[in-house]
Amino acid sequence: MKIGISAFAGDAGKSGISQYMINLFARLPELSEDDRYVLFMSRSDQAHFDVGHPRVTIVTYPDWVGHPIVNILWHLLWLPIALTIHGCDGVFLPAANRRLGWWYGRPSVGTVHDLSQLHVAGKYDAFRMLYIKRVLPRLMKRLTHIVSVSEATRRDLETHVGIDPGMIDVVYNGADLERYRPTDRGEAAREVGQALGIEGPYILYTARLEHPGKNHVRLLRAFAELKAEHGLPHRLVLAGSPWYGAEAVYASVRDLGIEQYVCFPGFVPNENLPALYAAADLFVFPSLFEGFGIPLLESMASGTPLCASNVASIPEVVRDAGLLFDPASVAQMKESMRRLLQDDRLRAEMVRRGLQQARLFSWEDSARQVLSLIHAVVALQGEAGARQEATRS
Numbered sequence: 001m002k003i004g005i006s007a008f009a010g011d012a013g014k015s016g017i018s019q020y021m022i023n024l025f026a027r028l029p030e031l032s033e034d035d036r037y038v039l040f041m042s043r044s045d046q047a048h049f050d051v052g053h054p055r056v057t058i059v060t061y062p063d064w065v066g067h068p069i070v071n072i073l074w075h076l077l078w079l080p081i082a083l084t085i086h087g088c089d090g091v092f093l094p095a096a097n098r099r100l101g102w103w104y105g106r107p108s109v110g111t112v113h114d115l116s117q118l119h120v121a122g123k124y125d126a127f128r129m130l131y132i133k134r135v136l137p138r139l140m141k142r143l144t145h146i147v148s149v150s151e152a153t154r155r156d157l158e159t160h161v162g163i164d165p166g167m168i169d170v171v172y173n174g175a176d177l178e179r180y181r182p183t184d185r186g187e188a189a190r191e192v193g194q195a196l197g198i199e200g201p202y203i204l205y206t207a208r209l210e211h212p213g214k215n216h217v218r219l220l221r222a223f224a225e226l227k228a229e230h231g232l233p234h235r236l237v238l239a240g241s242p243w244y245g246a247e248a249v250y251a252s253v254r255d256l257g258i259e260q261y262v263c264f265p266g267f268v269p270n271e272n273l274p275a276l277y278a279a280a281d282l283f284v285f286p287s288l289f290e291g292f293g294i295p296l297l298e299s300m301a302s303g304t305p306l307c308a309s310n311v312a313s314i315p316e317v318v319r320d321a322g323l324l325f326d327p328a329s330v331a332q333m334k335e336s337m338r339r340l341l342q343d344d345r346l347r348a349e350m351v352r353r354g355l356q357q358a359r360l361f362s363w364e365d366s367a368r369q370v371l372s373l374i375h376a377v378v379a380l381q382g383e384a385g386a387r388q389e390a391t392r393s
Contacts, residue, residue, distance in 0.1 A: 001034065001264035003022070003374060004088035007041035008071050009098040013048035014241050015208065016294050017095050017113055019106065020149075020173060021049055026093060029053040035371070038086045040079070042066035049361070059086070060284065072131065076102040090378040092370070096146065097132075097291075098214035100139035107377040111147040111171075114291025115156040119312070120213045125244075137161045142154035144377045147171050149292040150313035169291050171370055172317075174363035179274050182355070183301030188278035195264045202235045204304075205278035205339065206295045207287060209238065209289045211245030215286040215309070215327050217252045222286075223258040223332040234261075234281060241267040263277060275361060277302035282340050285309065286327050293317050297361050300354030305347045307336035317361075 010018040029037060029051065036055045043060040050058050059082070065074055079101045082278035083091055091109075093100060096110025117132045131304055140146065140161055146168045157163040191199050192355050200315070203223065207214045216238060223236045236258075238249070253262050264341040268276055270382050277283065284297035296317045299306045310329035317322065323340060325332035 004091045006082045010121045026079040107144045110143045117291040119289045152313035158285040179300035182297045188275040191275040206239045208240040208243040209246035210243040213250040216249040301358035305350040321357040
């Protein structure tokens with residue numbers, strides 16, 4: 001079987017969706033020797049998504065094709081033609097909450113990561129909101145089958161988009177347990193100091209600097225109060241690229257007078273992330289909404305205790321392996337951080353539970369389930385076509 005894959009809308013490797021793509025693209029070709037893949041992408045994305053496998057063909061386009069408006073049109077007008085040119089039997093769209101076509105001419109499977117725009121006011125500009133709320137839902141309904149990365153996203157697809165439950169399968173994201181694992185914390189701290197210039201104990205949050213969705217401003221308030229009330233020696237490390245509303249995050253640091261205690265290392269390369277997690281005293285994840293939350297798994301797998309929001313998919317991923325708080329409550333956020341930093345017995349228990357929880361998620365399982373669904377929808381449509389042909393005969 002030859003499977004076409006749209007590798008657009010991957011944020012140049014700097015988002016959860018891009019990590020999903022990178023991990024699945026690396027594993028899909030290893031699952032079956034009978035399958036071949038054609039990946040369509042911008043030229044600049046080839047460095048992130050080309051897995052260098054002999055059964056994977058890379059088709060690149062000028063970077064201007066990746067511009068949102070042009071890329072929407074590419075999916076609507078050119079993708080069906082590209083699939084035909086390359087003889088694809090089916091198509092997989094790993095960023096189906098961003099890019100979809102109207103018609104593909106073959107079975108289609110798309111992964112929807114979240115519908116956060118329905119839950120976080122002001123997340124995007126007016127044009128994007130129009131496309132996401134009015135156009136994408138119609139395109140989602142035209143997919144043969146949908147992969148949801150969590151039960152929370154599945155519920156949104158059914159409730160807000162009106163997708164038939166029979167069209168949806170939940171396939172959880174994974175963690176690379178070979179890379180994210182408990183290591184010597186002193187050694188990890190030295191690596192973080194040398195590579196990123198971060199010294200001393202710290203609390204970590206990895207997310208793009210997006211306001212209000214990632215909820216950095218409330219976290220900064222909780223951290224400032226924690227420092228003032230308990231005199232903790234920790235810094236707050238906010239690792240991630242600037243995004244919409246980043247200026248509000250920087251302004252909050254200035255207004256609170258905590259510039260010397262907050263570190264902005266920017267986007268942290270994949271090779272430095274394991275040490276960044278392992279050396280942290282605490283991982284905090286205050287996001288207002290997440291379709292899954294891959295950093296939660298990476299933190300737990302690294303043996304770092306965590307506290308996180310009690311909304312959307314986050315309780316599904318964390319379960320009882322971390323402290324959960326109302327992301328709208330600075331007081332609850334502060335108390336969760338304080339407990340995990342000051343209660344050694346609680347920390348040890350959360351670390352133990354976190355390591356167990358992380359082992360339940362693997363990218364190999366995710367890739368295997370996605371490939372099985374693609375095979376199933378292609379086979380089902382093939383059987384339907386054969387029945388129609390027999391009827392006409």
